[in-house]
Amino acid sequence: MQDFPLFPEQASTFAGPIDTLYGVLIALSLIFGGVLPFIILFLMVRYHRSNQKVDRTNQIHSNLALELGWTIIPLVLVMGVFFWGAFLYIEMRTPPPTSLEVYVIGKQWMWHAQHPNGKRENNELHVPIGRPVRMIMTSQDVIHSFYIPAFRVKQDVVPGRYTTMWFEATREGEYHLFCAEYCGTEHSRMGGRVVAMSIADYERWLVTPGEVILPDGSAGAAAGPIPGAAQGDPMALAGGQLFANLGCAGCHRSDGAGTGPSLQGLFGNQGQMADGSTITADEGYLAESILNPQAKVAAGYGPPSVMPAYAGQLSDDQVNQLIAYIKSLSDNTGADGGQPNATAAPGAPTTTAASTPVSTAAATGGAAATPEPAAAPIFDAALAAPGEQIFASIGCVGCHRTDGVGPGPSLVGIYNAEKPLADGTTITADEAYLIESIINAQAKVVQGYQPIMPAYGSQLNQSQVAQLVEYIKSLGK
């Protein structure tokens, strides 16, 4: 029994202040809880009936000064500790805008965490020290509670809504992770460990192959490059791909001219609803609107909303990815995705210091996920990323679906492929062909397709067209 600890390790910026407050409460309690019993024992002995020498005359049965005194003094003391605790509490509920965001899903009887670059883990949480981390959490079934004693933080995870908590780890090490809300048979086994590591170690860990997520949200081993997919995608990128593949971009055009509202700048801001109420577009609102669009319909778009409900069609992981993507469209992310493109571009240079660790990791993330060293890219990733955004936002994806069942041909593998045209000739789909087909689609119509593609020559400038071309090249050879 060498050490008999009374406190868990102090491993976060909160632990010290909370332990200090706790220590003061103990001290005050010892004063009252120590002095008072002492007084009682003293009186018990002194005035025991066998003691005939004490003066028992002139008894008092009430004394207003005493009553007021022992009412007001405790009142002042509890108010003091209340305000101290209140300010500490407010700090605990105000995550810094530079927080790293980790998505957590609790379910019977395990924890699942997803880092911004896509790295997933079960029953473990790897975090960097010296950097605030904000957890965005929900439950798939019953109420659980995410508890890290060494950090002094705990937050219930509730099905049907998102809850958040934040902390900043200060000491490298491994700490307990517990579920702290009774949730059934294996409640006491639903836990694991939190691993706090230096920022460099954390970045290295982020890009080591573990489970990678694929655009459809499923987990896969890093078997090989999948055409059109980014390995170990940042969540926002995976979400962007989902946004395209599911057809969201068809209605939610970024120019606002679609059937649904543009989602640019939506996250974190207030929105007017059709029933006159105002909401703040936070994670919970986004998740609800994806799963049950009729719940809160934006003003001017119903009711009833024409958006289909995606409840039952998306995993919680996929919903989290879509949320990460939509957040990246806004300046108010409060996270490392400060600029819309920062998390969307593997290898893209970033200008925000806060996002550097993750983006750097993401830069190598895409390459490190492949078994062999990455080949020299055949496309310019810096242009392909905004190109992909344009592809989604102006609705190309609505016709040019990757599964090929749209009115237009799938563009996967089109670059430099041989293509028969409607007039019987065959062309090679090189850059010039791509540029021409965007600007003036009627020039060379592919065999088997109606000449219905609109011309974008007057809507897009040269650099935008170049970006689209780079994106199409990225879809594989």
Next chain:
Amino acid sequence: MATTALPQNTYLHDTSPTVWDWIRSWLFTVDHKRIAILYLLSINFFFLLGGLAAGAVRLELVTPQGDLMSSDMYNRAFTLHGVIMVFFFLIPVIPSVLGNFLVPLMIGARDLAFPRVNLLSWYLYMGGGIFALSAAVLGGVDTGWTFYTPFSSSYSNSNVILTIAGAFIMGFSSIATGVNFIVTIHKMRAPGLTWFRLPLFIWAMYATSLVIVLATPVIGITLLLLMVERIWGVGIFDPALGGDPVLFQHLFWFYSHPAVYIMILPAFGVISELIATFSRKRVFGYEFIAFSSLAIAILGFLVWGHHMFVSSQSVYSSLVFSFISMLVAIPSAIKVFNWTATLYKGSISYRTPMLYALGFIGLFVIGGLTGIFLGIVAVDIHVTDTYFVVAHFHYVMVGGTIMAYLGGLHYWWPKITGRMYNEVWGSISAMVVFVGFNLTFFPQFVLGYLGMPRRYHVYPEEFQILNVLSTAGSSILALGFLLPIVYFMLSLVNGKVAGDNPWDSTGLEWTISSPPPTHNFHEIPIVTTEAYAYPPEAAERDAAAWRPGSPL
């Protein structure tokens, strides 16, 4: 003048010719004193059952692994312990046992206002108890006594409905008792017995009854809604059905927080009586103690959110609930200070009831202070849902309510049965309870701050030593609770005959025989004095009369 024989024609006697008639005279009685005995026996039975469940829990927790029983079994054990102890022991015990027996006696009445409703309340208690017992026998329930949704409404595969039905029916028993007391205290006080001449026990029962009547319907409705969701799948609390799980928590705690004041306010009343008698003087600050009971009753309705600080409740709400929780601690503190001041210049004896009262003050202070720890959100975030909370509420409920109940039971035992218990054994068991209790629950404060969550079947190795200490303490505590059963039963056979007023106490209940006649008072008394009307020199005289060999 010593009495050597029990009085004839007490409420315990009857003229039943056959055994069957005798049984019927008890089961169909409307005498508040007999109903109190019925409650005493049935409540004690449930207490032992809940204690067995606790024993199973503590035994399992000796080792970090789950080697005594499966997780499912363990979850049912702690749920049974909680459901029985909260709904079938702590909430009814002092009101239905001591309150039923004493309220009419203390106010000079011949019975409660509604004697038949009183009997009904016991049958409702038994009905609820039978449902809860059935649930236990048929495999138990594993939701925890708090029944949080959606686990209890949609996921648990256990006897949730049966258990809830038991609690629901018991709620009506509670309400019936509350209504009875309110009307009785208002309308049936003896002539001259004004409000500020009432014993503080009556003030406590009055405040408790107000809380019972206003709060219990809320848990009734909440449990009913839970049943509706579980049986018919109506979405109220389960988000998969369109409901809100946190709504359940608000509704549940809106009752269950005032419920803890239902448990403790009567205990405060008992302590006032004990301190007065065993100091031989009037309670200090009578009006302050009386009004503090009402203040606790009112403020107790405004703090329920302090059970929900990490539930996703807003920051603003949490701060408001935290603030009011600080306030509700003050009236309790006022009581403790007033009781302490009562000791000054008193003539104190260490009889068993006083030992329990003094133990109560010490343990309740610790429990109450740790309540303040929990009311401060920044600290609560770390310790909520850990053993810190478990330790806190056991200090106030066991160290508080149960100590007061045992003290009151020993104090009024001679009035109820006409016999004295064995004082030596009484003192020993009081001390065993005190030591066993602290050994059981103080380590749990440390465990909680170290991070051990509650309702854990298995736990990390590093928590074992404290768990072993706690279980060792629980075995001592169990002994302390079992001893009184033995010597109380023995006292019925060979206890010293007590006489009308063995403690030489003021109070109308001590002016009639022990046990009292069925109709309580031959003539309704006329009250002309304050409560605790000890003459100014009573303490002096008591001390002067002490000789070596007198009772301590």
